[in-house]
Amino acid sequence: MHPAFSIIVFTTASGMGYGLATVLGLGLLDPAALSTKLAHVLALGLIGAGLVSSTLHLGNPQRAWRAFSQWKSSWLSREGVMAVVAFVPLCISAWSVIFEDACLDWAGLIGSGLSLLTVYCTAMIYASLRSVDAWHTRLTPACYLLFALAGGTLFASFFASAGESSAAHGLSATAIALLIAAWVVKIRWRRRLKNLTPLSNPESATGLGAIGRVRLLERPHMTENYLTREMGFRIARKHAEKLFRLALIFGGAVPIVLMVLCLLPGLSGGLTALLLFVAVLSHALGILLERWLFFAEARHAVMNYYGGREQDLRAV
Amino acid sequence: MTSLPALPTPKKLGLVIDLDVCVGCHACVVSCKEWNTGGYGSALSDQQPYGADVSGAWLNRIHTFEIMPESGEVVGEAGEARIVHFPKSCLHCEEAPCVTVCPTGASYKRLDDGIVLVDEEKCIGCGLCAWACPYGAREMDLAAGVMKKCTLCIDRIYNETLEEVDRVPACVRTCPSNARHFGDLADPDSDVSRMVAVRGGIDLMPEQGTRPVNKYLPPRPRKPLAAGTSSLPKAENTDDAKGFLAWLDGMLDRI
Numbered sequence A: 001m002h003p004a005f006s007i008i009v010f011t012t013a014s015g016m017g018y019g020l021a022t023v024l025g026l027g028l029l030d031p032a033a034l035s036t037k038l039a040h041v042l043a044l045g046l047i048g049a050g051l052v053s054s055t056l057h058l059g060n061p062q063r064a065w066r067a068f069s070q071w072k073s074s075w076l077s078r079e080g081v082m083a084v085v086a087f088v089p090l091c092i093s094a095w096s097v098i099f100e101d102a103c104l105d106w107a108g109l110i111g112s113g114l115s116l117l118t119v120y121c122t123a124m125i126y127a128s129l130r131s132v133d134a135w136h137t138r139l140t141p142a143c144y145l146l147f148a149l150a151g152g153t154l155f156a157s158f159f160a161s162a163g164e165s166s167a168a169h170g171l172s173a174t175a176i177a178l179l180i181a182a183w184v185v186k187i188r189w190r191r192r193l194k195n196l197t198p199l200s201n202p203e204s205a206t207g208l209g210a211i212g213r214v215r216l217l218e219r220p221h222m223t224e225n226y227l228t229r230e231m232g233f234r235i236a237r238k239h240a241e242k243l244f245r246l247a248l249i250f251g252g253a254v255p256i257v258l259m260v261l262c263l264l265p266g267l268s269g270g271l272t273a274l275l276l277f278v279a280v281l282s283h284a285l286g287i288l289l290e291r292w293l294f295f296a297e298a299r300h301a302v303m304n305y306y307g308g309r310e311q312d313l314r315a316v
Numbered sequence B: 001m002t003s004l005p006a007l008p009t010p011k012k013l014g015l016v017i018d019l020d021v022c023v024g025c026h027a028c029v030v031s032c033k034e035w036n037t038g039g040y041g042s043a044l045s046d047q048q049p050y051g052a053d054v055s056g057a058w059l060n061r062i063h064t065f066e067i068m069p070e071s072g073e074v075v076g077e078a079g080e081a082r083i084v085h086f087p088k089s090c091l092h093c094e095e096a097p098c099v100t101v102c103p104t105g106a107s108y109k110r111l112d113d114g115i116v117l118v119d120e121e122k123c124i125g126c127g128l129c130a131w132a133c134p135y136g137a138r139e140m141d142l143a144a145g146v147m148k149k150c151t152l153c154i155d156r157i158y159n160e161t162l163e164e165v166d167r168v169p170a171c172v173r174t175c176p177s178n179a180r181h182f183g184d185l186a187d188p189d190s191d192v193s194r195m196v197a198v199r200g201g202i203d204l205m206p207e208q209g210t211r212p213v214n215k216y217l218p219p220r221p222r223k224p225l226a227a228g229t230s231s232l233p234k235a236e237n238t239d240d241a242k243g244f245l246a247w248l249d250g251m252l253d254r255i
Ligand code: SF4
Pocket: B089, B090, B091, B092, B093, B096, B097, B098, B099, B116, B132, B133, B134, B135, B136, B137, B138, B149, B210
């Protein structure tokens, strides 16, 4: 699948934003600290930026409001509805922290729950598509949720240490555990992808398998079309391996090592905050790579009509 | 609404495509584009139509496949390879995944005849339906920013201003080899249903669970070329002659 920049930025930014909002909603950070107020603003900003970015690839963004109507059947619609619904408690809770120096527990907790639900809806847009084998698994929402939680906790630990809150150490330790869990699930997701037998093949796609092995002789046209541009993206396996390793290093190893350093006694508050800030940036870069691969490595069933199997062989 | 009809639609209008007789001439492709660019919804735009990198939205495309019998690498080793021209347009699936994913209600399946359509006034051009369709039957119109797909020529089949013979899809009307047939696949006595029954019509990618309405008639088994030569009547053999020819044969033998 074609890795559209706007969608990758959207899932990365909104994932981290919702993750941060989820942790902030628990009310562990001191509402009087400036850093906590900034954290609330940043969470809302990331979520908002993600949502705006997601409308960039629409053909008719001016009608985007219509996307709230079909929540009964469509995960994309559910995501839109949940995003708007979640904004209400998130804004109330941010208001109370920023202007009243107080945590509103009920708003925070409802905001946390709705944030996670929104991330789940985003993941289900992909996981519900049977036409893309790589995505059609329960592991897809598991990865999205764990990455959002891990990134959010890491982010929160940075704001906690910047505000010299006692919660910083606990948050770092939790973020380490969540990051490990997220990458373990992600590695399982990818192993499944590599070992899977495609649900459909050129034989079933054409119904001609009874005669023999089916091979594309001629495409309908010589140049690319919407389908081959959108679904025909292929990445050579050797590059994919390298990128996945980079994602694992930036998104997992570097933040974990930095957080372990921060847990060591004797580090000054300023240095801890700086290390955690680098950890957050590195994590965001790793997740961008991970999301890019999420699309680039996924193969769509329609490619069975466009010489998909031969294309796979060539891309190795 | 993008929920699918709860009950089976009373009619299941669709196409039956005969892979045995399609000659891959692309006439249906062109007539489809021609009809639909001036018909239902916005025009089917092309990008760089006169440039090197031509592309555009089409609702019907022909692929050509080569089928090698298993274990055959050398021609004739395990039977003969075949070339099959393969027209593909929307299959108007009963369990259409393209409909249920649509967030706006633009994609829908008609309750009475099962035709799957896009309401272009509502479509935001998110492209999710094209991802959900395993067959590649939907293409975005990059000029209008809305999703395009086969309408089963809804503006022909119910169009009383056309002569009755023309109230079939453009592709069906055009096909010079009669490879495309239109009809109601819910009615077991319709021509299309009988064709499917007699020829063993098949679904494409049944494993995707979409339950397509359109059916494909597989190519008829072909006799190997070598088998054909022995059955050619020999000029010397007159055993099969009947009637006048038998009389002539006897007469000529006698004189
Ligand atoms: S062929 Fe594709 S676009 Fe047509 S109804 Fe089936 S899933 Fe939808």
